[in-house]
Amino acid sequence: MSTLGRSGVPVSPLAMGAAPLGNLYSELGEEQAHDAVATAWQQGIRYFDTAPHYGIGLSERRLGAALREHPRTEYTISTKVGRRLEPTPEATGDDLANGFAVPATHQRVWDFSADGVRRTLEASLERLGLDHVDVVYLHDPDDHAEEAFREGYPALEKLRSEGVVRAIGVGMNQTPMLTRFVRDTDVDVVLSAGRYTLLDHSALAELLPAAQERGTSVVIGGAFNSGLLADPKPGATYDYAAAPRELLDRALRLQSLAEHHGTTLRAAALAFCAAHPVVASVLVGARSAAEVRDCAEQFAAPVPQKFWAELRAEGLIPPDAPVPSEPAPGVEEPS
Numbered sequence: 351m352s353t354l355g356r357s358g359v360p361v362s363p364l365a366m367g368a369a370p371l372g373n374l375y376s377e378l379g380e381e382q383a384h385d386a387v388a389t390a391w392q393q394g395i396r397y398f399d400t401a402p403h404y405g406i407g408l409s410e411r412r413l414g415a416a417l418r419e420h421p422r423t424e425y426t427i428s429t430k431v432g433r434r435l436e437p438t439p440e441a442t443g444d445d446l447a448n449g450f451a452v453p454a455t456h457q458r459v460w461d462f463s464a465d466g467v468r469r470t471l472e473a474s475l476e477r478l479g480l481d482h483v484d485v486v487y488l489h490d491p492d493d494h495a496e497e498a499f500r501e502g503y504p505a506l507e508k509l510r511s512e513g514v515v516r517a518i519g520v521g522m523n524q525t526p527m528l529t530r531f532v533r534d535t536d537v538d539v540v541l542s543a544g545r546y547t548l549l550d551h552s553a554l555a556e557l558l559p560a561a562q563e564r565g566t567s568v569v570i571g572g573a574f575n576s577g578l579l580a581d582p583k584p585g586a587t588y589d590y591a592a593a594p595r596e597l598l599d600r601a602l603r604l605q606s607l608a609e610h611h612g613t614t615l616r617a618a619a620l621a622f623c624a625a626h627p628v629v630a631s632v633l634v635g636a637r638s639a640a641e642v643r644d645c646a647e648q649f650a651a652p653v654p655q656k657f658w659a660e661l662r663a664e665g666l667i668p669p670d671a672p673v674p675s676e677p678a679p680g681v682e683e684p685s
Contacts, residue, residue, distance in 0.1 A: 351363075351396070352567070352630035352631065353567075353630070354485065354517045354519075354538045354539040354567045354569075354630055355517065355537070355538030355539055355565060355566050355567045356538065356565060357516050357517035357538040357539075358516070359426055359484050359485060359516045359517040359538070360396070360397075360426060361396070361397040361426050361569070361630050361631040362394060362395050362396040362397045362426075362631060363624060363631055363632065363649070364393075364394075364395055364620075364631070364632055364634065364645065364646060364649045365395060365397035365398065365399060365569065365631045365632065365633040365634070366386075366387070366390040366395050366397070366398050366399070366633070366634065366635075366636065366642065367399050367571060367633045367634060367635035367636075368387075368398060368399060368400040368404060368409045368410075368412070368413045368635070369400075369401070369404040369405075369409060369635050370386075370409075370635050370636060370637035371383045371386070371387075371400070371404070371405070371408070371409040371412045371413055371637070372400075372403075372404030372405020372406070372407075372408045372409030372412075372450050372452065373405050373408060373450050373451040373452050374404070374405070374449060374450060374451075374635070374637070375446075375449060375450075375451065376451050377451045378637055380412070382637070382638055382639075383412045383416070383637075384412070384415070384416045385638070385639040386636055386637060386638055386639055386641070386642050387412075387413060387416035387417065388416065388419075388639070389639035389642040389643055390636070390642045390646075391420060391425075393642060393643065393646035394646070395642075395646070396424065396425045396426060397425070397426045397427075397428075397631055397633075398413055398417065398425060398426070398427050398428075399427075399428045399429075399541075399569075399571075399633055400413050400427070400428070400429050400430075400478075401429055401430035401433075401487075401489055402429070402430065402431075402433055402434075402435050402458075402470060402473065402474055402477075403430070403433045403448075403458060403489060404450065405445070405450045405452045406435060406445055406450065406452055406454075406455060406456045406458075407435060407456070407473075407474075407477050408450075408452055410429060410474055410477040410478050411477045411478070413427070413478065414477065414478035414479040414480060415479065418479060422480070426484045426485065427478070427480070427483050427484055427485070428483060428484060428485035428486065428487060429471070429474045429478070429483050429485075429486060429487075430486065430487045430488070430489035430521060431462075431466070431467045431470040431471055431474075431486060431487070431488060431489060431502070431506075432460065432461065432462050432466075432467075432470070432488050432489040432490060432491055432494070432498070432502065433458040433459070433460060433461070433470070433489060433490075434458070434459045434460075434461040434466050434469060434470045434473075435456040435457070435458060435459075435470075435473065436456060436457050436458075436459050437455065437456055438454065438455065438456055438457050441454045441455065441457070442454070449590070460493075460494055462488060462491055462494050462497040462498040462501060462502035463497060463501045463502070463505075464501045464502075464504065464505040464508075466502075467501075467502055467505040467506065467509075468505065468509070471483075471486060471509070471514075471515075482514065482515065483515060484515065484516050484517060485515065485516070485517045485518070485519060485538075485539065486506055486509065486515045486517075486518055486519075487518075487519045487520055487521040487539075487541055488502050488503065488506065488519075488520045488521070489521055490521070490522055490523070491520065491522070491527070492522065492523075492524065492527065495527060498520075499534075499535075503518075503520075503531070503535050503537075506518040507535075507536065517538040517539055518537055518538055518539075519531075519537045519538055519539035519540050519541060519569075520537060520540050520541070521540070521541030521543065521569075521571070522540075522541070522542070522543065523543045523544055523545065523572075523589070524545065525542065525545050525552050525553050525555075525556065525557040526556075528540045528542055528557050529556045529557045529560050532557065532560045532561050532564055532566050533560055533564065537566060538566065538567065539566065539567040539568065539569055539630065540557070540561065540566065540567075540568055540569070541568075541569045541570075541571055541633070542557060542568055542569070542570055542571065543570075543571035543572040544571065544572030544575050544576070544589055545557070545572075546558065546568075546570050546623060546626070546629075547570075547572065547573055547574070547575050547579060547619060547622070547623065548579055548601075548604055548615075548618065548619050548622050548666070548667065549575055549578065549579060549588070549597055549600060549601060549604075550575065551667065551668050551671060553568075554626075554668060554670070554671055558626055558628055558629075561628045562627065562628045566628070567628060567629075567630040568626070568628045568629050568630065569629070569630060569631045569632075569633055570623040570624075570629050570631075570632050570633065571633040571635075572589075573619050573620055573622075573623045573632055573633075573634060574616070574619055574634075575588050575589060576588060576589055576590045578593045578597060578598065578601050579601060579604075579615060579616070579619040580615075580616055580619075582598060582601035582602050582604075582605055582615070583598075584598065586598065586601075600666070601615070603664075603666070604618065604661070604666060607657060607660055607661065607664075607666075608653075608657060611653075611654045611656055611657035611660070612654065613651065613652075613653045613654060613657060614648060614651070616644070616645075616648040617648040617649070617651040617653055618653050618657065620632055620634070620645070620648055620649045621649075621653045621673075621674050622667070622671070622673065624649070624674075625671075625672045625673050625674045626671075626672045627672065632649070634649075652674075653674060655673075658673040658674075
């Protein structure tokens with residue numbers, strides 16, 4: 351277990367992202383959602399991440415219900431603020447335009463104000479059925495930087511000083527603003543989604559070094575870049591859109607090399623994310639017990655050093671990107 355920054359909040363090396371529990375792209379049964387969380391627990395996962403955005407609160411309700419079976423002191427949970435949910439009584443239809451197969455009972459209102467942060471967190475606690483969460487992230491403040499820095503972050507800092515939350519951070523799909531938060535604020539953790547993977551190394555340039563310098567932890571989300579690194583094939587998604595041919599070809603080359611060295615692309619993708627010393631946890635979304643089990647097995651699988659050496663030789667990863675440590679003396683790798 352690692353801890354987030356100086357907060358003392360523990361996180362398991364592999365974490366469960368609960369966006370799929372909010373009916374991401376397609377409906378998910380209650381039993382299937384519960385079984386996914388139960389399997390994560392069985393596999394030793396103790397850090398769970400959710401957000402109001404995921405299924406207009408459905409993810410939070412399902413995750414809270416599933417975790418109620420376990421002692422509150424034995425797991426870490428994070429949620430996010432920035433999208434406040436407002437009821438839309440007259441609305442009809444679904445929320446698939448936002449990616450979730452749920453009735454459009456609420457609309458999302460961007461709100462990084464101090465009042466909005468507190469109101470959003472209070473509503474999340476009610477849906478989760480909890481009296482506190484361990485970590486709160488500002489969620490995707492890309493187009494709301496001024497309000498997020500002026501009001502949203504100070505509101506989180508106050509909640510932390512009051513003991514309402516134990517760790518605070520920011521979660522985004524880009525690195526420049528995350529780097530600014532690391533350098534200019536006292537966040538404990540940043541959640542970088544899709545920007546440190548086998549296909550996208552952009553976080554290595556500034557974000558990860560800045561986090562290392564400041565003692566800020568990093569949680570990596572989107573290790574599979576929304577699908578391409580899990581199963582590269584025509585039609586696979588990269589950052590939630592159809593993967594460009596160039597990236598598909600690179601992913602297929604990575605897969606071929608992984609298989610040549612007796613491992614899988616999924617195992618390599620997870621291992622690459624986890625290898626950087628500032629990465630406290632790798633967050634993986636899963637919508638079934640089978641997917642959770644597979645992720646846990648792939649995460650635990652060793653990846654041969656010769657694989658990483660070949661990736662470096664072909665220029666598929668930067669020469670300064672950390673990779674998993676050498677095997678213990680006397681341990682033979684497959685040829």
